[in-house]
Structure formats: C-alpha cells, structure tokens
Amino acid sequence: MKKRGVIGHTFHFALSDDRVIDGSRGGNSARWLNHACGANCEAVEDAGRIFIEATSSIDVGEELFIDYQLAIDEPLTESVRNRYVCHCGAITCRRSMLASVA
Template sequence: MRRVIVRRSSVHGKGVFAMHALAAGERVLEYKGEITSWRTAVRRHRREGVEGHTFLFGLSDGTVIDGSRGGNSARWLNHACAPNCETVEEEGRIFIHALRPVEPGEELFIEYLLATDDPLDEDIRAQYACRCATADCRQSMLAAAA
C-alpha cells in the first residue's frame, strides 16, 4: 500500500506527506539511493549545480546514501529538529518509521543529523542551516561535530 505522496512543501521545496494515517512505530518507507563517500557525493552535486545536500543521508560508517541516484520519494523528506519520523539503520539500509501517530496529509519530517569525518567548509555549513523555526531549533541539520 502506498503510504506517502510527494508534493510542494511550505517548509522547503518538495516534501513527503502521509496519504493515510500512520501508527507510531510504523515503517513508512526505505531511503534508497547509491551508497558512496561523502566527498564524492558533494563533488558530484557541486559539479551538477544541484542543490544536492538534501538528497544525502549519512550512514554510521561515514558513507552516504545519495538519493539523487536511484533514489525514491524518501529523498524529499525535509528536516525538522522536532520530527514526526525517525530513521532506523539496519545493515547499511535506512528505513523511515513514524515516531508518533500521523494524520493523513501531514508532512513527514526526519532529523538529518548528518555526520562526516571530512572537514566541512563554511559553504557546506551554510547549505545545512535549518529552516524549521521551532522553539528547539538547533539552526543546523548537521550532527554536532565529533
């Protein structure tokens, strides 16, 4: 059963919205794409002039899933510092689970918490500024530096 639909978001670009009510803990979809290094992915997106940062999902081993290559609608998930979904890593794959009951039509959000061992320049940091504007907003989609 199709659970989500991609359409324009009031937060940023496109977003992913629930088509049906989702239960807390329900697996909603997988974050698909090519697994590559952070460095390769960033270089690729700069070369192509794509605002590609939102298509990258960091894995615990320091690689990233590049949703712009073979990705699915999960690449349109927007970040929020108080999200209604969480990401679960299982053997190098990422799944999106609902954190709480979600109403049909609600936009789904995850915390990106991107982590990388590579040094990030100011340009990249600026690209990852958070727009969620909630009271607990950390102003960045990046995980705290290791």
C-alpha cells in the first residue's frame, strides 16, 4: 500500500498489476482502518478488488486493524524512518508501519 490521500492519511491500495485503488475517491469505510503490527484483518486482492478479511476472531466493538506494510520510494534515512514509526504495542511490533525497515 502506498502512502497518499488526505493530508496525514493513507487511502491507496496497490494491486499486483501496478494499478492503485484510491479509497479517497468514492471508497468505503475500510479506508479508515488503522495500522497495527499484530493486525486482526488483512487486505486481500481478488480480481482487481481489495477485500478486508478477518485473520482472527473479532469481538463486537473491537477496532479493526491491518498491517499497512507501506512501501516508499525515497531512501530509508533516520528522518524518513521516524515519519513511519509504530507504537501499536503488539508483542510482534516492528516499530514501523513500513514493510521493510532494514
């Protein structure tokens, strides 16, 4: 998923064929899902569409999370890394919303 959309928000889902779905243009409420390294949902691509599927049992009223696994085109400097820091608190937290933090 690439980062873009309303200032401070990400609404884009990148498809395997390099097309991008922009959730800020007629998208549904899935665009408001927050990031967590220990997510309870995942984005699944099927026939050029993105579906959000639960990866665990979710209680009524529980917040839905996906692992953003963001990809960026700029060099991964300390300053860039700090823009994508994660504080989700999951046991598996990698401290970043980026897919790769190497």
